[in-house]
Amino acid sequence: EPEVTQTPSHQVTQMGQEVILRCVPISNHLYFYWYRQILGQKVEFLVSFYNNEISEKSEIFDDQFSVERPDGSNFTLKIRSTKLEDSAMYFCASSEQGSETQYFGPGTRLLVL
Amino acid sequence: AQSVTQLGSHVSVSEGALVLLRCNYSSSVPPYLFWYVQYPNQGLQLLLKYTTGATLVKGINGFEAEFKKSETSFHLTKPSAHMSDAAEYFCAVSWNSGNTPLVFGKGTRLSVIA
Numbered sequence: 001e002p003e004v005t006q007t008p009s010h011q012v013t014q015m016g017q018e019v020i021l022r023c024v025p026i027s028n029h030l031y032f033y034w035y036r037q038i039l040g041q042k043v044e045f046l047v048s049f050y051n052n053e054i055s056e057k058s059e060i061f062d063d064q065f066s067v068e069r070p071d072g073s074n075f076t077l078k079i080r081s082t083k084l085e086d087s088a089m090y091f092c093a094s095s096e097q098g099s100e101t102q103y104f105g106p107g108t109r110l111l112v113l
Numbered sequence: 114a115q116s117v118t119q120l121g122s123h124v125s126v127s128e129g130a131l132v133l134l135r136c137n138y139s140s141s142v143p144p145y146l147f148w149y150v151q152y153p154n155q156g157l158q159l160l161l162k163y164t165t166g167a168t169l170v171k172g173i174n175g176f177e178a179e180f181k182k183s184e185t186s187f188h189l190t191k192p193s194a195h196m197s198d199a200a201e202y203f204c205a206v207s208w209n210s211g212n213t214p215l216v217f218g219k220g221t222r223l224s225v226i227a
Contacts, residue, residue: 006156031212042217043157043217045214045216048212048213050212058214091156091157093157098210098212100162100207100210100212101162103159104149104156104157104159105156106155106156107156
């Protein structure tokens with residue numbers, strides 16, 4: 001069964017460093033999403049992406065964040081200068097065009113020290 | 114702002130007992146409703162969904178949920194809990210059709226006691 005994959009599973013970084021989180025969405029899906037879950041809190045929407053453009057973003061998704069589809073399979077989330085409060089589990093998801101159902105990857109746990 | 118409320122951050126049941134995890138959402142506008150399960154050290158797995166049609170929805174692993182518009186609820190049930198059901202359960206809602214962001218509840222951790 002096709003699934004969303006994410007790498008790395010864990011990442012530790014120093015405050016102020018740049019990180020790139022990678023995702024491979026399900027191959028025939030056209031919409032991609034990033035969500036995050038700070039420990040003990042809700043899963044929160046960050047951004048959605050379609051046709052090489054951001055289609056929607058939340059207030060959390062400020063100038064420190066960017067997304068990219070660098071090739072035909074990967075979808076990345078970049079955090080330019082990490083802060084302590086960026087420590088969270090980051091989930092990638094994808095969906096077919098016109099579908100409300102999103103399929104999630106296993107997540108990347110980011111720890112900023 | 115639209116919101117999703119899961120009553121009870123932690124629910125504990127005995128093996129073989131009924132599982133009931135509650136989810137309420139804030140708007141009377143008919144939404145699209147989902148339950149996801151997260152097993153330890155794993156990602157979010159879709160358990161079941163309601164998008165249209167029959168209000169009682171069956172999912173994987175014997176779970177089901179019923180959409181009750183009048184109560185703005187989508188509670189998750191399973192007649193008989195199994196040890197393997199121990200996990201975190203998330204209710205999620207989308208208020209628009211198509212590819213729109215999901216709004217999640219805080220999650221309910223289910224423990225199953227032998």
